[in-house]
Amino acid sequence: xxxFGKRVPIVFSLVIWFVVWELIGRAKLSTIVPPFSDVxxxxxxxxxxxxxxxxxxxxxxxxxxxxxxxxxxxxxxGVAMARVxxxxxxxxxxxxIFVSAPISALVPILMAVIGxxxxxxxxxxxxxAVFVIILDTQVGVRQADRSLVEMARCFGAxxxxxxxxxxxxxxxxxxxAGVRLGVIRGxxxxxxxxxxxxxxxxxxxxxxxxxxxxxxxxxALVIVVFMFAFLLSEAVAFVERRIEYYAGxx
Amino acid sequence: MPxxxxxxVRGAGKSYDGTVEALRDVSLAxxxxxxxxxxxxxxxxxxxxxxxxxxxxPPSAGEVWVKGKKVDGPGPERxxxxxxxxxxxxxxxxxxxxxxxxxxxxTPEQRHDIARGYIEKVGLxxxxxxxxxxxxxxxxxRVGLARALxxxxxxxxxxxxxxxxxxQTRRKFQxxxxxxxxxxxxxxxxxxxxxxxxAYLSDQIVLLSPRPGTVSRIIHPAIERGGKNPxxxxxxxxxxxxxxxxxxxxxxxVV
Numbered sequence: 164x165x166x167f168g169k170r171v172p173i174v175f176s177l178v179i180w181f182v183v184w185e186l187i188g189r190a191k192l193s194t195i196v197p198p199f200s201d202v203x204x205x206x207x208x209x210x211x212x213x214x215x216x217x218x219x220x221x222x223x224x225x226x227x228x229x230x231x232x233x234x235x236x237x238x239x240x241g242v243a244m245a246r247v248x249x250x251x252x253x254x255x256x257x258x259x260i261f262v263s264a265p266i267s268a269l270v271p272i273l274m275a276v277i278g279x280x281x282x283x284x285x286x287x288x289x290x291x292a293v294f295v296i297i298l299d300t301q302v303g304v305r306q307a308d309r310s311l312v313e314m315a316r317c318f319g320a321x322x323x324x325x326x327x328x329x330x331x332x333x334x335x336x337x338x339x340a341g342v343r344l345g346v347i348r349g350x351x352x353x354x355x356x357x358x359x360x361x362x363x364x365x366x367x368x369x370x371x372x373x374x375x376x377x378x379x380x381x382x383a384l385v386i387v388v389f390m391f392a393f394l395l396s397e398a399v400a401f402v403e404r405r406i407e408y409y410a411g412x413x
Numbered sequence: 414m415p416x417x418x419x420x421x422v423r424g425a426g427k428s429y430d431g432t433v434e435a436l437r438d439v440s441l442a443x444x445x446x447x448x449x450x451x452x453x454x455x456x457x458x459x460x461x462x463x464x465x466x467x468x469x470x471p472p473s474a475g476e477v478w479v480k481g482k483k484v485d486g487p488g489p490e491r492x493x494x495x496x497x498x499x500x501x502x503x504x505x506x507x508x509x510x511x512x513x514x515x516x517x518x519x520t521p522e523q524r525h526d527i528a529r530g531y532i533e534k535v536g537l538x539x540x541x542x543x544x545x546x547x548x549x550x551x552x553x554x555r556v557g558l559a560r561a562l563x564x565x566x567x568x569x570x571x572x573x574x575x576x577x578x579x580x581q582t583r584r585k586f587q588x589x590x591x592x593x594x595x596x597x598x599x600x601x602x603x604x605x606x607x608x609x610x611x612a613y614l615s616d617q618i619v620l621l622s623p624r625p626g627t628v629s630r631i632i633h634p635a636i637e638r639g640g641k642n643p644x645x646x647x648x649x650x651x652x653x654x655x656x657x658x659x660x661x662x663x664x665x666x667v668v
Contacts, residue, residue, distance in 0.1 A: 313469055314499035317487045318513035318564060328516075332503055406503070 197378045206383030215368070222364035225281055226353045229288025233345055237293040238338060241300025242330065251301070258301075262294040266352070270359045284356035284363060291352030292345035299341025303334025335406055343399040350392040418442035419568060419600050420466060424475035426625075427461050434625035435461045438475070441628065445567075447616035448594065448601040452608065452659065454666050458626030459604045460496075460572055466602060467493050467570050479568065489517075492566035496573045498553045500545040506532060507541040509556050513564035524563075531559040534593065551582035558590075568600045575610070587614060588643045608663065612636075612655040613646065620659065623666050630662055 181199050188198030209215050244251040244258070270287055277283045307330050315329050331338070357366020365388060372381035420443040427436040435458040443449045451459040464470040466477055468487040477484040479491065492513065500509050507528055508515070514524035532541055535555040545553055554574055561569050575583040587610060594601060605611055611618050612634055622629040634655040638646060646652055 308499070310495055310497050310499045311501065314493070314495060315516065317467060317469060317491075317493040318516050318560075319487060319489060320516045324516055329501075332501075335503075 194376065195378055197382065201379045202382040202386070205377075205379035206386065209380055209383060210387070218364045218368050221281065222353050222357060222366075225284040225356070225364065226288055226349055229285045229352060230292055230346065230349050232285070232289045233292035233296055233349065234342065236289075237296030237341075237345070238300050241297040241338075241341075242304050242326070242334075244297065245301045245304035246330075254297075258294055258297050261290075262298055266290045267355050267359075270356055274360065279360050279362060281363065283360060284353060287356030288349045288352035291355075292349040295348060296338075296341040296345040299337045299344070300334060303337025303341075304330050306337070307333035336403065339399060339403045339406070343396050343403065346395050346399055347392060350388070350395070354388060417445045419445040419480055420602065421478040422462070422466065422475070423478070425462065425465055425472045425477060426474035427458065427465065427470065428473050428625075436465075436472075437625040437627050439621075439626065439628055440475075441619060441631075443600065443602060444617065445600050446598060448603060448614055449617040449619060450603045450605055450611040450615040451619050451621060452605055452611045452663075453621030453626065453629075454623050454663065455606060457621040457623040457666075459606075459621050462621070462626065463570050463572055463602060463604050467491055469493075489564065490566050491568045491570060492561035492564050494554070494557045494561050494569065494571040494574045496576055498545070498550075498557045498577075500553055500556055502545055505542050505544060506537060506548070506556050509545065510559045510563050513560055517564070527563050528559070531563045532556075534562070535559045536589070549582075551578045551586060554578060554586070562593075562597060562599075566599070568602065571601060571603045573604050573606070576606070583610075584643075590614070591638075608656050608659045612652055612659065613643075618655075618659065620662055632658065 184196070184199040187193075188196050188201065240250075240254070244254055266287070269290065270283070273283045273286055277286060311329050311333060312325055315325050320328065354365060354369070357363045358369055360366060365384065368384055369381070371377070372384060420441075422439055422441040422443075425436060425439045426434070428434040439462060451462055453459050461470060465472045466479070466484070468477075468484045468491070471485075479488065482488075501512065504512070507525060510532055511519075511524040511528035514527060519527075529541065532538060535558055537552060537555050537559065540548065540552065545556065548556070554577075557574070575586055578586065591614065603611075603614060615634060618632040618634065619628060620630040620632065621627065632655065634651065636646060636649055636651045636655070641649070
């Protein structure tokens, strides 16, 4: 970012917004917006508490389980849809519907079917993340260079070698893009799932703080969740950038 | 002329969806140790014929025999050099050259040793750790050639290997290919649409007619290569006669 002819770090734009936030808070325009410094102070007090770490642990576990399921099912399914014409035809339309559908609307039904508990949150995370992973994997494998597959066959590759050494590596840039989008959606899934259930993890804390008008704590929690989602997606983006050189060279 | 045929094509035909006929009743004998070219205008099915010999495409009619065995798929006695190079973009030159051996389960030390040898033979020493996108088109095709040589196949199938390489690089490459083949003693089947390239390289030229591809003529250029440098060959009377003879046949097919 360049400001008045000088290079300033990107963080500076955040600083500006925090200052604006602080001023609005100090002006006492709304009880919903407390000064930023109070939010930070509240964050400092809730972060070390046992209640927060317990909530974070439950949320992280649901998130990790849901994401693991989404990766473990989404990537193989995407590969199958790209390689087996029947599977692609059978599931293509459904995946395209669900990738754009508001999954949040399904959570109450999930609660009714699976029950009010961690399993519902795991399934919510899974449903939020899996479709974009399937879709991107499918696109990546479908776009894999046919002549590389032909080359591998020519040099005597067994079918599993064609998958492991050609197709998955060829599709890696698209798969990672899908994983990054899946991670972002998964974070939404865990928060929305827990909010609707309102008895679990971070969702329970959100409910607690907003019902009792603990706005400092509420905003502190929002920032923590935002940071978590951002850092996670940046971590995947970092891996993506490292393999970019061959995505462009294909 | 070596007499023993290492590849025999018997009445091969290929049609797609039962309507488009790419090849019809092609019969050929390709001599061991020789360089045979499949030459013809675009759309004559020369690449299809090469891929049938490679076992990548099954013929709709007829059969192909390689070293006395009927072809029903790719085999270790045949290696392919691709028109678009078909290099793994995520792998170094060393891993690309060793890839055929990697697929066969050769240990890393062994296959890298062999690969290093061929990288040097094709003139890429020092580029072992480069990636394909860092190389020029000509250098990439050298990697493709080294990969085909590394699996120690008897027959090397080359599908217009120099068509995406500029003219100067192409000439240099042709000369080096002839030198290399003298040492390696391979049988080469070479697809090209360049008359000069065919006349310059080949012991036997198979002319194909277009749509559906059939064998139109087989020419054995009698060019004395012994002791001559490449520029002398390109001025040789026999070489020029062959180029002219081919052109007289092919120009009937050009609309």
